[in-house]
Amino acid sequence: MNWQGMLGLWWTVPAGLALMGYGGSLAGVTRPQRAVWVTARVVEVHQPEHGDSKRPGIPVTVAFRDPDTGMEFRLRHAGRNNHVVDAAWLGREFPVRYPRGRPERFHLMLDTVGETRGLGAPNCMVFLLLVGLVVQSFFARGWPTGLICLGGLLFLIGALSRDIRGARARATLLDGAVAVPGRVVAVTKDVYTDGEGSEIVNHAPVVAFTTRGGILVTALCREGIPKPGLSLGRELTIHYAPADWSVLTPDLDHDRRDRAATVRFIVMLRLAAIAAVATGANSLFHLVPVT
Numbered sequence: 001m002n003w004q005g006m007l008g009l010w011w012t013v014p015a016g017l018a019l020m021g022y023g024g025s026l027a028g029v030t031r032p033q034r035a036v037w038v039t040a041r042v043v044e045v046h047q048p049e050h051g052d053s054k055r056p057g058i059p060v061t062v063a064f065r066d067p068d069t070g071m072e073f074r075l076r077h078a079g080r081n082n083h084v085v086d087a088a089w090l091g092r093e094f095p096v097r098y099p100r101g102r103p104e105r106f107h108l109m110l111d112t113v114g115e116t117r118g119l120g121a122p123n124c125m126v127f128l129l130l131v132g133l134v135v136q137s138f139f140a141r142g143w144p145t146g147l148i149c150l151g152g153l154l155f156l157i158g159a160l161s162r163d164i165r166g167a168r169a170r171a172t173l174l175d176g177a178v179a180v181p182g183r184v185v186a187v188t189k190d191v192y193t194d195g196e197g198s199e200i201v202n203h204a205p206v207v208a209f210t211t212r213g214g215i216l217v218t219a220l221c222r223e224g225i226p227k228p229g230l231s232l233g234r235e236l237t238i239h240y241a242p243a244d245w246s247v248l249t250p251d252l253d254h255d256r257r258d259r260a261a262t263v264r265f266i267v268m269l270r271l272a273a274i275a276a277v278a279t280g281a282n283s284l285f286h287l288v289p290v291t
Helices: 003-027 120-141 143-160 163-175 252-285
Strands: 036-045 060-065 072-077 093-098 178-193 199-210 216-220 235-241 244-249
Touching: 003 120, 060 093, 120 143, 143 252, 163 235, 163 244, 163 252, 199 235, 216 244, 244 252
Parallel strands: none
Antiparallel strands: 036 060, 036 093, 060 072, 178 199, 178 235, 199 216, 235 244
């Protein structure tokens, strides 16, 4: 099969899956739409063991009531399906979904954008279609058209990104941050291997602090604590948002720099997209003479 046939297959498979996904969503038959959605509350917080992986986040036991039977279930959640709890306290509530009649197969939904209608998979297929369009434009139409398509895709990614909105919302919440004493109660450890076979060790401290209202919060601090591998037992100051205790940081300046870096990245992505479109259009239509 030549490259044109491969591109044709690229178009056919994602297009068919995307149409099936959107059709199922319109018909209300996707898995999330057929699932039972309830609100669960945290009834027990389990502290990660020192040296465990950070991937499961903070393990919690949640309780929720099945609306069909009226029975209450108490089940443990430990980072399944990439839905990781980074901060937990007794009484915190989360949306939960599970197949009807199978509450033990529950999913803790920390981010419900696109999840309630089952649009995640078809949206991914559309993204693959756009990538295929960019690749085909380079091969079939030449690099100027390819640059225009690539710039359009990058600009779309930058425009749809929620990172800038998230950074601004976090900044608003932390503007009135409350400072309380905290302590590192465990340090997680993950070992990765780079492309050359070398091991990279990543540590993430687990901190515990008590809010002004007397609520004990256990949280995973991925950033902001210097020398995290040696931080077990360290006393520190935690700054948390009174409106959302899961928004916290041990270092306000580091958090501010991290948000600024996120905004800069998205802005640079948009500028790169505009530059790619302008360069491709200029080469294709000779808008500005190049000497």
